[in-house]
Amino acid sequence: MHIEIQRNSETSLSKQIFLSIVDHIRSGLIPQGSKLPSVRELSKELEVSFVTVVKAYKELEKGNFITAIQGKGTFVNSEETEIEEIDEDFPFNWHLSIQDYIPRAQFSRFHHVPGEIQLSSSMIGPELLPNRYLEQEIHKMLSENPRILSQYSEIQGDYNLREAMSQYLKQFEVPTTPDNLLVTNGTQQGLDLVARTFVGPGDVVVMESPTYPGAIDTFRGRGASILTVPVDREGMTVDILQNLCDKYKPKIIYTIPTFHNPTGAVMSQKRRKKILEIAKSIQCIIVEDDPWGEIYFDKKPPTPIKSMDYYGHVIYLKGLSKTLAPSCRIGILSASGSIFNRLLAAKSNADLGSPLLTQKSLLPFITSKKMIDHMKKLRTALKVRRDLTLNLLSQYAPEEISWIIPNGGLNIWISFPTWIDTNQLLMEAKKKFVTFLPGSACFPVEQENHHIRLSFSYMNEQQLQKGIIILCNIFNSEITSKKMKNNTPYF
Amino acid sequence: MHIEIQRNSETSLSKQIFLSIVDHIRSGLIPQGSKLPSVRELSKELEVSFVTVVKAYKELEKGNFITAIQGKGTFVNSEETEIEEIDEDFPFNWHLSIQDYIPRAQFSRFHHVPGEIQLSSSMIGPELLPNRYLEQEIHKMLSENPRILSQYSEIQGDYNLREAMSQYLKQFEVPTTPDNLLVTNGTQQGLDLVARTFVGPGDVVVMESPTYPGAIDTFRGRGASILTVPVDREGMTVDILQNLCDKYKPKIIYTIPTFHNPTGAVMSQKRRKKILEIAKSIQCIIVEDDPWGEIYFDKKPPTPIKSMDYYGHVIYLKGLSKTLAPSCRIGILSASGSIFNRLLAAKSNADLGSPLLTQKSLLPFITSKKMIDHMKKLRTALKVRRDLTLNLLSQYAPEEISWIIPNGGLNIWISFPTWIDTNQLLMEAKKKFVTFLPGSACFPVEQENHHIRLSFSYMNEQQLQKGIIILCNIFNSEITSKKMKNNTPYF
Numbered sequence: 001m002h003i004e005i006q007r008n009s010e011t012s013l014s015k016q017i018f019l020s021i022v023d024h025i026r027s028g029l030i031p032q033g034s035k036l037p038s039v040r041e042l043s044k045e046l047e048v049s050f051v052t053v054v055k056a057y058k059e060l061e062k063g064n065f066i067t068a069i070q071g072k073g074t075f076v077n078s079e080e081t082e083i084e085e086i087d088e089d090f091p092f093n094w095h096l097s098i099q100d101y102i103p104r105a106q107f108s109r110f111h112h113v114p115g116e117i118q119l120s121s122s123m124i125g126p127e128l129l130p131n132r133y134l135e136q137e138i139h140k141m142l143s144e145n146p147r148i149l150s151q152y153s154e155i156q157g158d159y160n161l162r163e164a165m166s167q168y169l170k171q172f173e174v175p176t177t178p179d180n181l182l183v184t185n186g187t188q189q190g191l192d193l194v195a196r197t198f199v200g201p202g203d204v205v206v207m208e209s210p211t212y213p214g215a216i217d218t219f220r221g222r223g224a225s226i227l228t229v230p231v232d233r234e235g236m237t238v239d240i241l242q243n244l245c246d247k248y249k250p251k252i253i254y255t256i257p258t259f260h261n262p263t264g265a266v267m268s269q270k271r272r273k274k275i276l277e278i279a280k281s282i283q284c285i286i287v288e289d290d291p292w293g294e295i296y297f298d299k300k301p302p303t304p305i306k307s308m309d310y311y312g313h314v315i316y317l318k319g320l321s322k323t324l325a326p327s328c329r330i331g332i333l334s335a336s337g338s339i340f341n342r343l344l345a346a347k348s349n350a351d352l353g354s355p356l357l358t359q360k361s362l363l364p365f366i367t368s369k370k371m372i373d374h375m376k377k378l379r380t381a382l383k384v385r386r387d388l389t390l391n392l393l394s395q396y397a398p399e400e401i402s403w404i405i406p407n408g409g410l411n412i413w414i415s416f417p418t419w420i421d422t423n424q425l426l427m428e429a430k431k432k433f434v435t436f437l438p439g440s441a442c443f444p445v446e447q448e449n450h451h452i453r454l455s456f457s458y459m460n461e462q463q464l465q466k467g468i469i470i471l472c473n474i475f476n477s478e479i480t481s482k483k484m485k486n487n488t489p490y491f
Numbered sequence: 492m493h494i495e496i497q498r499n500s501e502t503s504l505s506k507q508i509f510l511s512i513v514d515h516i517r518s519g520l521i522p523q524g525s526k527l528p529s530v531r532e533l534s535k536e537l538e539v540s541f542v543t544v545v546k547a548y549k550e551l552e553k554g555n556f557i558t559a560i561q562g563k564g565t566f567v568n569s570e571e572t573e574i575e576e577i578d579e580d581f582p583f584n585w586h587l588s589i590q591d592y593i594p595r596a597q598f599s600r601f602h603h604v605p606g607e608i609q610l611s612s613s614m615i616g617p618e619l620l621p622n623r624y625l626e627q628e629i630h631k632m633l634s635e636n637p638r639i640l641s642q643y644s645e646i647q648g649d650y651n652l653r654e655a656m657s658q659y660l661k662q663f664e665v666p667t668t669p670d671n672l673l674v675t676n677g678t679q680q681g682l683d684l685v686a687r688t689f690v691g692p693g694d695v696v697v698m699e700s701p702t703y704p705g706a707i708d709t710f711r712g713r714g715a716s717i718l719t720v721p722v723d724r725e726g727m728t729v730d731i732l733q734n735l736c737d738k739y740k741p742k743i744i745y746t747i748p749t750f751h752n753p754t755g756a757v758m759s760q761k762r763r764k765k766i767l768e769i770a771k772s773i774q775c776i777i778v779e780d781d782p783w784g785e786i787y788f789d790k791k792p793p794t795p796i797k798s799m800d801y802y803g804h805v806i807y808l809k810g811l812s813k814t815l816a817p818s819c820r821i822g823i824l825s826a827s828g829s830i831f832n833r834l835l836a837a838k839s840n841a842d843l844g845s846p847l848l849t850q851k852s853l854l855p856f857i858t859s860k861k862m863i864d865h866m867k868k869l870r871t872a873l874k875v876r877r878d879l880t881l882n883l884l885s886q887y888a889p890e891e892i893s894w895i896i897p898n899g900g901l902n903i904w905i906s907f908p909t910w911i912d913t914n915q916l917l918m919e920a921k922k923k924f925v926t927f928l929p930g931s932a933c934f935p936v937e938q939e940n941h942h943i944r945l946s947f948s949y950m951n952e953q954q955l956q957k958g959i960i961i962l963c964n965i966f967n968s969e970i971t972s973k974k975m976k977n978n979t980p981y982f
Contacts, residue, residue: 005556094802105839126638199592349683
């Protein structure tokens with residue numbers, strides 16, 4: 001177990017321990033049914049007082065995460081089975097003595113979880129993706145040149161694909177050449193390359209709160225000190241950002257300015273400029289994540305921050321997995337100068353380059369007019385699903401909840417009263433074979449438990465209708481029951 | 492620039508600085524033509540004396556890595572152009588103020604370098620790989636089920652592929668189930684997952700010396716303290732390993748026991764047992780890298796260390812890229828218990844899973860009898876190439892050089908007298924459009940410059956013949972000229 005505590009944090013030590021253990025349990029890093037270290041052991045290991053650990057464990061018990069059994073120890077609760085005795089002769093017991101550097105990997109638990117009605121991961125339904133076209137083009141490409149199968153890609157990525165993407169990015173006014181682009185295994189790897197190259201223990205990273213859970217896992221995994229800036233309807237609040245930057249000189253500002261994940265907010269042009277000015281003034285890097293800027297429902301969003309980036313402050317990440325072919329896992333990273341060189345070195349250490357097959361598979365589609373047409377089609381189809389979802393929510397959702405209307409992207413962010421814990425709601429929803437992303441996964445530091453992210457892009461209209469009505473029933477009955485009990489939540 | 496120095500090392504501080512800057516230059520992390528920090532700046536940054544830095548810079552100049560220009564500063568030599576003045580207004584100049592965590596990424600510079608006769612990377616010639624079969628199977632798979640293109644893989648890897656690999660690994664007596672396997676982007680990512688999960692600054696990693704350069708880059712990138720154990724004809728010398736382990740309690744022992752890269756050595760059964768005993772006694776992890784155990788030319792090598800691993804000490808990495816389809820970049824990792832769980836969490840943070848397309852592409856071939864037949868065919872074809880290479884060397888190589896006859900794998904390790912620098916030989920070879928891997932890339936700590944690794948697997952017989960004769964001519968003339976000059980080398 002790897003618990004990091006920061007003694008100069010505004011969060012109390014016991015709450016830090018509580019939050020870290022919750023992260024570990026939700027990530028599956030501490031398996032269900034495991035025995036936690038004793039209070040004595042943990043207080044010694046972390047060099048904190050006995051009382052601090054006792055307080056953290058009490059809160060964990062209140063939150064229904066663990067159970068203390070007199071004379072036996074403290075165990076992580078299990079969803080399926082009763083807590084059993086640990087097998088003392090289990091051959092891998094010694095493993096727990098090996099320290100690791102993975103404080104959190106929570107997103108994986110919610111990423112493409114099977115479920116009959118899957119509203120949890122931001123994916124696009126297969127019927128909306130160009131599988132048949134791609135299949136024919138892959139066949140053509142490989143039958144003409146089967147030797148592609150025996151070749152490695154350049155570490156930086158296939159030159160032709162970089163050339164095609166450099167063309168494609170012109171519509172976003174992102175100035176780039178094939179030499180400035182790096183092909184990654186989805187945006188997640190792009191984020192990971194940035195983190196491993198530029199972030200180490202104690203380096204300050206600023207993130208939006210809430211934000212994309214995969215990014216939290218990645219920066220936390222490098223031991224970053226994470227500071228958060230709230231998001232409103234115009235995106236990251238720049239006044240707060242300015243204050244933080246003046247005080248803490250972050251190395252990286254991570255933002256999803258266009259159809260923010262999870263809230264859907266679009267950062268205004270004015271704020272985009274301001275963030276770039278701040279980065280310039282403190283000489284820091286902006287990581288701009290753009291997973292679905294093409295998917296707008298009303299007017300086109302402002303161009304990426306990268307389009308104004310003369311001094312090379314912005315590392316721009318463009319995903320193609322979701323909107324084109326998830327099974328190819330292709331993302332593109334654009335950066336300049338020695339920042340780019342070092343990211344390329346990291347890619348070489350990470351995996352020596354993405355598979356050539358997946359890159360060559362997408363190339364004909366991307367270079368053809370089909371790519372632009374496909375994005376148009378997606379905008380139309382997903383607008384229908386968004387509108388349906390909004391209508392259903394207006395009709396069936398309890399009046400205590402609210403949501404932000406997204407003008408693009410794949411998600412709707414829904415907020416409950418603070419006394420509703422959406423992790424509990426998820427357990428209920430799973431019983432009815434419906435899944436969503438609990439908001440707690442999206443908060444880098446202080447977790448809020450009363451939000452959910454609904455993805456409206458993966459299910460067809462019929463499934464959406466069914467799923468949202470089921471969810472609204474669960475919401476209604478939970479709110480009613482909580483009101484009747486007049487319970488207070490645990491934290 | 493990121494120079495790590497260890498004050499309690501047996502290597503002098505000036506030599507550490509020298510070696511680190513050489514690594515940076517060879518990795519391309521300091522681009523050719525860049526200006527190095529001044530002696531004053533560097534001595535301040537590293538908190539070492541003026542004299543220490545001056546000494547390191549002098550050695551760099553002697554080694555022809557840098558040039559000091561009176562009144563202007565010290566510049567990294569460039570292969571192509573004369574040192575020019577730095578552009579003071581270059582918009583990315585501020586980038587150099589951003590610290591990174593990539594001390595070395597040298598392997599990328601030698602990995603599939605274009606060259607008419609490519610003896611540098613351990614790849615198998617495309618004419619020996621089953622491209623046509625695979626192409627047909629990919630076509631069949633996708634035309635029957637094009638929706639595969641719109642699906643993500645499980646983070647752990649496609650279940651069917653894990654099942655097939657679990658079957659395949661039975662021939663090596665590696666006891667595993669689909670649940671214990673993780674699909675990676677080639678073995679390189681497997682190594683990287685291990686490093687990011689279990690290695691942090693100051694953790695001790697034991698490596699063979701020489702070893703696979705990609706592994707050095709990865710462990711160095713995590714700030715590991717690297718200790719080395721020499722390799723003889725029976726693999727890692729276990730007596731030295733035992734002494735090191737008693738003294739330093741490493742967290743990880745990294746080994747390539749079967750057809751060691753680069754030397755080709757095969758670790759004896761006795762030593763395999765002994766290493767496992769050592770790991771058990773000090774509770775450490777063994778990382779067993781098995782890129783080409785199938786490719787034996789005489790008798791079958793002993794089964795992997797993993798086959799004896801009752802207590803879950805071994806993380807076993809099996810590559811399929813090289814021997815089957817480089818463009819798919821598929822590797823397999825086998826581990827147990829919570830060590831496995833944590834590696835899976837790391838995979839999720841790294842890229843949320845390998846592409847499904849590449850996994851499904853290989854599945855029919857791996858599950859069919861063709862896989863076993865293909866490996867048989869490779870053994871025969873590569874034995875022919877190895878024998879040809881050995882014959883040519885016996886016939887044309889200067890008597891001052893020696894080599895180890897490999898009984899499997901893709902490489903021959905050749906040693907020169909210590910006064911020959913094979914990095915210089917490479918420059919000569921490139922002029923004649925022939926490439927090889929200079930041995931310096933393979934040493935984790937104390938670099939030896941008088942070896943080369945020749946891969947005999949990528950070129951056909953005709954090209955091999957041509958390439959090796961060219962190389963032998965270069966070797967002969969370099970040795971003759973060095974003898975005549977009676978020069979001493981620079982370190």
